[in-house]
Amino acid sequence: MKGTVGELGEFGLIRELTSRITSAPAVRLGPGDDAAVVAAPDRRVVATTDVLLEGRHFRRDWSTAYDVGRKAAAQNLADIAAMGAVPTAVLLGLVVPAGLAATWPVELMDGIRDECQVAGAGVAGGDVVRGDTITVSITALGDLRGREPVTRSGARPGDIVAVAGWLGWSAAGHAVLSRGFRSPRAFVEAHRRPEPPYAAGPLAAHLGATAMTDVSDGLIADLGHIAEAGKVRINIRSAALDVPAQMSDIGSAVGVDPLHWVLTGGEDHAIVATFPAGTRLPARWRVIGEVQTVSTLPRVTVDDAPWDKAPGWDHFTAAG
C-alpha cells in the first residue's frame, strides 16, 4: 500500500482497516454499522478503556505499528482478564495525522487483531479521525462466565499473594532502549510486546482469588491499590521474586538495581492476586508474599520494610 492516510481518505482507510479483521466467535456484528453487537452470555459485560499516545506511551522509532497494536490491545485485554473474565472483543478509537503513511494504521490493526486472537477476542468496531498526535484508544469487553468479578477489594489477612506473568522485563527493555541499545532482545521485545497471562485471570477467579489486578503501574503501586481497597497491609518477600541473570547484567551495565524494575516496572501486565492460605496454585502462579493485617494505614512493604522509593509511574507528574 502506498500513500498517506490523508490520500486514502476516511472511508478508504476504514475499508483497509476493516478488511484486516478476522471473525471471532463473540462478535455477532462487526464493523460497518452504527454499532457492533458482541455476545455477553453471562448477562453482564466487563468493559475497560485505555488511551495510548505517541511520545508518551510508545515511540515509533522503538516500536513498529504492529507492536504498538499488540501492546495497546494487550493492556486492555489484561484488564479484562484481571477481573476474572474472558476477553470477547475490542473497539478501536484511532487518531492519525493526514501525513502518516497508510501502512502504519494498517499494521497497527494487524497487531490489534493478532493480540485479540491470542486472548480469544475479536475486533468489533472503531472510529478513525485525523489529528496531530497518533492516539490509540482501545476499549475491551469480556465475559465472566457465571463467576463473580474479582475486584481489588477482597484481600484478607492471612491470604497469600501470588503473581502470574512477567515482572520488570518491560522496564529493563525500556532502560536498554533509552540508552540507544537494541539488545538483549528478550527484554526489548518484552517492552515492545508484553505477553499478559490471559488465561491466568479466569483461572484465579475459579480458584477463589479474593482480590486481583494487573500490574500496569508497577508491582508495589498495583498491590498498593489492593492494600488500599481492602484496607490491609501486604508484604512482598523479595527473595521470592524472579530476577533473571540477564536482567541483573543489564542492571549492572546501566547502574540500576534490577529488583527495582521487578518491584516498580509497569507494562508487563502480569496478574497479581490474593488467595486464601492453602490454595493450591498451578505452576504459572508464583507466591511472592502475604496479606498481613487489617490496617488503617494500608500499605505494601518489601521484606517487612517500607518502600521509600517511587512505587510506580504517574503519567501526569512524571517528567518523562
Place this chain on the structure above:
Amino acid sequence: MKGTVGELGEFGLIRELTSRITSAPAVRLGPGDDAAVVAAPDRRVVATTDVLLEGRHFRRDWSTAYDVGRKAAAQNLADIAAMGAVPTAVLLGLVVPAGLAATWPVELMDGIRDECQVAGAGVAGGDVVRGDTITVSITALGDLRGREPVTRSGARPGDIVAVAGWLGWSAAGHAVLSRGFRSPRAFVEAHRRPEPPYAAGPLAAHLGATAMTDVSDGLIADLGHIAEAGKVRINIRSAALDVPAQMSDIGSAVGVDPLHWVLTGGEDHAIVATFPAGTRLPARWRVIGEVQTVSTLPRVTVDDAPWDKAPGWDHFTAAG
C-alpha cells in the same frame, strides 16, 4: 476547584472525575477497578466508539466543557439507539494537557453524566492521560432487550423512509458561530448540544424498522449508507422536510440554501429508518421519502433528481 490538571495529578483528577458520577441501574461495578461490569440482560451487548478532538470536532471558544461532554456522549448514545438498543453505559478515554484548568475535564464529566442520564445510561469507567490535544474518546454500550439489531442493510423496495429528531439545526448553528454570531440561540444550542431522540430507536425496532442509522454525516450521506448496504435506490421528497422559518432567515443572511443544511448537515443525530409501507408511525416520526428499487447503482435522489453536491462531511479530505 483551582489549578491545572498537571497540578492535580493523574490520581487526583481521576478522583475528582469519579466523584461526579452518579449510580445507574445497569452499572454493576463502576470506576476504580481494572474494568467495569455492566448489565447485559439480552446476552448480547451493543457497542460503539467515537473520538472527538479539540479544533476538529469542538472549539473551546464555542462550546463549554459541559456542552462538549453532552455532545460527545450524545453522539455515541445515538449510535446505540440507532441499532434499536437501549443505552446502558459509557466509558471515557480522555487526553488533557497538563496546563488545562482542572475545571474543564470536571465539567466535561458533568456533561457526559447528564447526557447519559437523559438516555438512561451511566458512566462505567475510563482512562485519563496527559497530552497536547484535548481528545474525548467515548465508548457506549447498550442492550437490545430481546429484539434483533436493526442494521443498515434491510431496506426493501416499497419501504417508507422516516426520520425522528432534528435535521440541519447543528449545521445552521455552525454557520452562525463561524460568522462570529451567537444567535439565534436555538440553532447555536443545537450545534453545542444535540438532542438525539434516544427512545425513537428502540421504538422503531419494535415497530419493525427494516434499516436504521443515526444522521451523523448528513441525511444524504447516511441514507447513502442504507442505500449501499441494502443495494437499493432511495428518494427523498424535499417538500416533506421541515425547514423552519428561522433557519430560512439564517440561510438568507449567510447566502446558503437552508435545505442544504437539512439534507447534508450532520451532528444533529436524528434517527432515520425504513419501515414496511403501511407501518403506522408515532407522531415524532416524519415520513420523508421511499425506497424505490433494487439497484446495482445504489444511491439517494432528492425529488427524483441526483444530488450533485457533497452528501456530507469527510474528516480526512475536508479542508476544515
